[in-house]
Amino acid sequence: MDQHTDSGQDPVETTSGNHAGHLVQGVSMEQxxxxxxxxxxxxxxxxxxxxxxxxxxxxxxxxxxxxxxxxxxxxxxxxxxxxxxxxxxxxxxxxxxxxxxxxxxxxxxxxxxxxxxxxxxxxxxxxxxxxxxxAGAFTPSTPEVTVTDEVDGFQVSVEGDLSAGSASDLTISVTRDGQPVTTLEPYLGAYGHLVALRAGDLAYLHVHPEGAEPVAGEVSGPDVEFATTAPTPGRYYLYFDFQVDGQVHTAQFTLDTTGAADTRTSADATSEGHGEH
CATH class of the missing domain: 2.60.40.1930 (Macroglobulin (MG2) domain)
Structure with a gap:
């Protein structure tokens, strides 16, 4: 799978002061x-x-x-x-x-x-x-943990744990009127795109499905599998883009991480290379 965490930056520190060894993006205007x-x-x-x-x-x-x-x-x-x-x-x-x-x-x-x-x-x-x-008055939202969403008549759900400091698998399923949707179309070279933002600083993780790139004209579904790593413990907002009948739809989830953060030193993380997450 392809995850956009190859930034060339140094490993980021967890809230406890230890290096997680997993790179995050989307926290700076300069890179x-x-x-x-x-x-x-x-x-x-x-x-x-x-x-x-x-x-x-x-x-x-x-x-x-x-x-x-x-x-x-x-x-x-x-x-x-x-x-x-x-x-x-x-x-x-x-x-x-x-x-x-x-x-x-x-x-x-x-x-x-x-x-x-x-x-x-x-x-x-x-x-x-x-x-x-x-400009304008607004009341900030406080999203609660949710693993299901309904968008444009589709019911979308996510299964699996989002682990802090280690790779974990997430499976997103799309149904409509109780029936599995098997007509997911390639969108930007994949059957679905998943963006994860860390609540608090909105650090950016962009993940893509596991498996080979789809061939034009082929369809898939109802499941799309992802492997991703949360750099630190906490809450993450997830946004899943998928396409059916030429229309792109976006489902949103909110997940809390499971497990403990990776406590390797920055030297340990660097020795493994910055692009392998």
Whole structure:
């Protein structure tokens, strides 16, 4: 399976001060000399406008060439800091290095914007992030643990434990009207995409299903299996994108980790290599 945790950064520390040895992304606007510049977006609810951003490279100039990753040159994840309002979209790049797409906010609050990209020549996936404030009154949500969701007439559930500091398996199942859905279509090179955000700092984990990449025209279901590792104990928001009949749907879950965090030293973790999670 392919998990976007190969950041080239040093291992992060757990809350107890020990190194987990598992790399997290989506906690900084800068990585390996690449910088996410200020994100421009409408400032109020219902205001039609544009969401745009620019990424500069180690030389300070806007990056204008990116490698394709999962069939797109950029994946933009937007979510409110309480875990609600999730969107996974794909902006368009102009010749000056500016990514943009039409945008309108549905609710007030502070939102985290993640740019998940591979700059040409960088050799690594980067996840850069900034926050955007949307004016208006709002009451933050406090998501409770939930392993089921209903979206657009589909019933979606997740089984398995999310382990802290070690790999664990999650199986997501899709049904409709009590019947298993066996017509899951390839979407961005997979039968489903799973994004996990750590509650508190919204550290970003992007995981993909186990098994071979699907062949165009083939369908699958009702189960999609993932293997992932939570870097630290705690609560995580999970978002599962899947496609049926050409339409993409997103189910959301909230899970708490099981088990204890990995207490290896940073030297131990580094000796295993930064890209094998």
């Amino acid at each position: 390996n000399g690449y910088l996410l510049q200020e994100v421009a977006a409408p400032g109020t609810i219902g205001e039609a406008g544009e969401l745009s951003l620019t990424i500069t490279g180690p030389d300070g100039a806007p990056v204008t060439e990116f490698d394709t990753s999962h069939e797109k040159d950029a994946h933009l994840i937007v979510v409110r800091t309480d875990g609600t309002g999730y969107r996974h979209v794909h902006p368009v790049l102009d010749e000056a290095g500016r990514w943009s797409l039409p945008w309108q906010w549905e609710a007030a609050g502070t939102y985290r914007v993640y740019a998940d990209v591979v700059p040409a020549g960088a050799g690594k996936n980067l996840t850069l992030t900034r926050t955007v404030d949307v």
